Amino acid sequence: xxxxxxxxxVIDDGWVLRLTGGGTGRANAAYxxxxxxxxxxxxxxxxxxxxxxxxxxxxxKLTAAARPSGLEDALIARGYALRGSDTQVQIAPLTxxxxxxxxxxxxxxxxxxxxxxxxxxxxxxxxxxxxxQMSIKRGMLEAIATPAVYLLLCDGGVPIGVGTAIxxxxxxxxxxxxxxxxxxxxxxxxxLSQALLRWGRAQGARRAYLQVVVDxxxxxxxxxxxxxxxxxxxxxxxxxxxxC
Numbered sequence: 001x002x003x004x005x006x007x008x009x010v011i012d013d014g015w016v017l018r019l020t021g022g023g024t025g026r027a028n029a030a031y032x033x034x035x036x037x038x039x040x041x042x043x044x045x046x047x048x049x050x051x052x053x054x055x056x057x058x059x060x061k062l063t064a065a066a067r068p069s070g071l072e073d074a075l076i077a078r079g080y081a082l083r084g085s086d087t088q089v090q091i092a093p094l095t096x097x098x099x100x101x102x103x104x105x106x107x108x109x110x111x112x113x114x115x116x117x118x119x120x121x122x123x124x125x126x127x128x129x130x131x132x133q134m135s136i137k138r139g140m141l142e143a144i145a146t147p148a149v150y151l152l153l154c155d156g157g158v159p160i161g162v163g164t165a166i167x168x169x170x171x172x173x174x175x176x177x178x179x180x181x182x183x184x185x186x187x188x189x190x191x192l193s194q195a196l197l198r199w200g201r202a203q204g205a206r207r208a209y210l211q212v213v214v215d216x217x218x219x220x221x222x223x224x225x226x227x228x229x230x231x232x233x234x235x236x237x238x239x240x241x242x243x244c
Contacts, residue, residue, distance in 0.1 A: 001031075001168040002144075002166075003146070003168065004026050005145070006019060006218055007139065007230050008020060008054075012050075014034025015030055015031060015034060015047070016031040017030045017051075017111070017216065019029075019051070020055045020136055021056075021136055022133065022136060023133045023136040024140075025209065026167040027235060029059040030047050030051075031060075032066045033087055034067050034069045036067070036137055040068060040070070040074055044078065058080075058238070059236055059237065059239070060075060060080070060237050060238075061236055062234060062235055062237060063234045065102045065122040065232070067173040072237065078133070078235035079238065080238060080239050081239075082236070083167055083235075083236040083238040085213045085214055086235045087213050087214070087233060088212055088214050088230040088233045089232050090229055090230050091208065091209045091231055092192045092208050094205055094206050094207055094208050095206075097198035098194055098198075101187075105133075105156055106153060106155050107154050108151055108153050109151065111149065111152060112148070112149060113150070114138065114141040115143075115150070119134065121159035121160075121177070122178065124159065124180075125161065125162065125179060147166070147201045149165050150163075150193055151192060152166055153192060158231055160182070161179035161188060161189075162177075163176060163178075163196050164177075165196035165197070165200050166235055167205050169205075171207050172200025172201075172207075172209075173203075173208070173210065174193060174196050174197070174208065174209070174210040175210070175211075177219075189218070190233075193222060194226070208228070
């Protein structure tokens with residue numbers, strides 16, 4: 001939650017409701033963390049009211065530890081459908097930080113704040129993103145309060161990829177590791193990840209985490225080479241038909 005600040009947060013009886021106007025699911029979903037004391041149906045009703053008032057489809061970010069038990073069955077009964085693929089959270093000890101092996105023609109810039117150049121490169125790797133989504137992305141990155149680095153990868157001076165690392169205590173999180181299509185398959189994702197981990201270790205981090213969709217075999221292979229292992233998965237259920 002620290003690494004991906006939401007524009008608004010509502011705490012409701014042990015659940016955390018995050019709203020950011022759309023875009024990423026993690027900043028626009030309800031996190032059911034605790035059992036709570038109120039009737040389950042009434043709590044879901046309140047969640048739906050909050051998201052509807054914000055012009056968003058009600059959505060829950062679920063894990064095997066979502067509380068209370070029976071929540072997902074209740075959501076399914078109300079018409080909540082799966083959104084996208086499952087995502088696996090992986091962690092790795094940060095005992096060493098190997099120097100990345102960059103091709104001679106590739107350069108990498110370390111930026112302590114998000115810049116227009118970085119955002120333009122990110123947009124080039126996310127061609128399906130709208131102008132509004134990019135504006136939301138900028139706002140979330142600018143709201144991060146803990147140390148962060150934004151890597152901009154260039155090939156012959158032309159931006160080809162990006163990556164972000166965000167520190168929080170002795171943890172460093174890896175985000176937004178992306179390359180334009182013609183830059184893939186050259187081992188740059190591994191080098192980019194190594195550079196982010198190296199930065200995190202220099203900040204004092206001793207453990208790393210990331211999130212990867214389970215149907216992305218190349219990314220899973222890369223992160224396994226870096227020592228990452230899955231610890232849990234999460235998925236979303238969203239109410240697709242909303243009566244406003």
